[in-house]
Amino acid sequence: MRANGDLFAPDFKETPYWWDAAPHETCAPGPPPATADVVVVGSGFTGLNAAIDLARAGRSTAVFDAGDLGQGASKRTFGFVGMALRHGFRALTKRHGVAYAVEVYREARAAFDSVAERVRTERIDCHFNAGGRLILARSKRQFDDLADEYKTREAHLGTRFSLMTGAAVEDEIRSELYYGAALIPELASIHPGLYHAGLLARAKEAGVTLLPGTPVTRIEAEATGFKVVTPRGITRARDVLVATNGYSGPAVPWVERRMIPFDGHVIATEELTPAAMARILPKDRSVLDHAHHIMSIRRTPDQKRILFVWRTAARPTTARMMGARLLADAATIVPAIATVRLSHAWSGRCAASFDQWPHLATHDGMHVAGGYCYAGIHMSTYLGRKAAARILGRPDGRTVFADRPFPTVPGYRGNPWFMPIVMKRYDLLDRWERR
Secondary structure, X not given: OOOHHHHEEEEEEOOOOHHHHOOOOOOXXXXXXXXXXXXEEOOOHHHHHHHHHHHHOOOOEEEEOOOOOOOOHHHOOOOEEOOOOOOOHHHHHHHHOHHHHHHHHHHHHHHHHHHHHHHHHOOOOOOOEOOOEEEEEOOHHHHHHHHHHHHHHHHHXXXXXXXXXXXXXXXXXXXXXXXXXEEEOOOEEOOHHHHHHHHHHHHHHOOOEEEOOOOOOEEEEEOOEEEEEXXXXXXXXXXXXXXXXXXXXXXXXXXXXXXXXXXXXXXXXXXXXXXXXXXXXXXXXXXXXXXXXXXXXXXXXXXXXXXXXXXXXXXXXXXXXXXXXXXXXXXXHOHHHHHOOEEEEEEEEEEEOOOOOOEEEEEOOEEEEEOOXXXXXXXXXXXXXXXXXXXXXXXXXXXXXXOOOOOOOOOOOOOOOOHHHXXXXXXXHHHHHOO
16 A cells, blocks of 8 residues: 555645636626626636626626635536436436426436537536547446336436446456446546636626636625625615525525535546556546446546546545545546556535425525526536526526425525435445346
């Protein structure tokens, strides 16, 4: 076993790999405007996608963020762009019928397309790569479950996929743990830092007022709109969109009581030679374990490093300690990783909802989007744009994700003390299904 000091490259950073190419802007914000047509709270993918559409429609739009623009989960995420949801297609057909399941998953596809369309039409150079995703199964039981899910999607949605077992799986990932896999050829990955930088540039071009370092402490309803209170001043707005997701706080208690924040933990390796890369991930695909407790691995867009994410909602610790733990985890899956060092380790705060659905809601006239449940990039892009359409009064603001109640539970006030217990339950379920 290597000494802990041997695990880290000399230039090791406790910040996301994505920030190397897309660092934060550090300019001081101007004073908050006295009035705006729309105030957006949160400068991640949800907030910026909404703000761009609102500003281009002629609405004066101000985006407030407690920290640097994009400092939260959007520029910390793993970079998968998918079409799936936490609720599988078969499970939805059993609970709600085929027609509803099809409606939901058609919108999940539209969410994926919304990212591809935004990147294409805005000419955002962010390494959008539709190279496909490999979903891995460790046992025949898991493989059969995976195959049945995608055969059902193929029958009702036309989803393309192929199945593989044995040596074909090892040609994709150098691991002996897996019985089989499903390859979904249309799914994609992205450089989230550069995607956010592109959105930020388009927001500026559209005339959006951007206010980093301006936390919203209170939002009060008034006769003609809302009073948005910050330590730096007050803005009155006709409409408000709260897009804070895992960073929601007591400024809007109704939102805080519905978001379950949890940390995702990610590592990036040092640069690898092509030969070393071939011993870990021979092909440039995003890879996902078919499990309740999500484990994912992929190449960086420049093909030089490996990214690995696991241990969702693990108790807070230092980036170095979590990085060492994740590197050891990765080596149990792909042994060749055991010889490489880490260049980056970081965490990002995501959010789930109690019913594990993404939500777009309106509460007392205020719009709220969040609770993406592992579907962050495509659902935040999609629901940000849907929120803008709803504020603008357009019929295309309609979405199935706004039709469901946004639940909470009695006594919950935003402290996710129970998340380690939830993840332990997921681990037990995964062990049972891998038997």
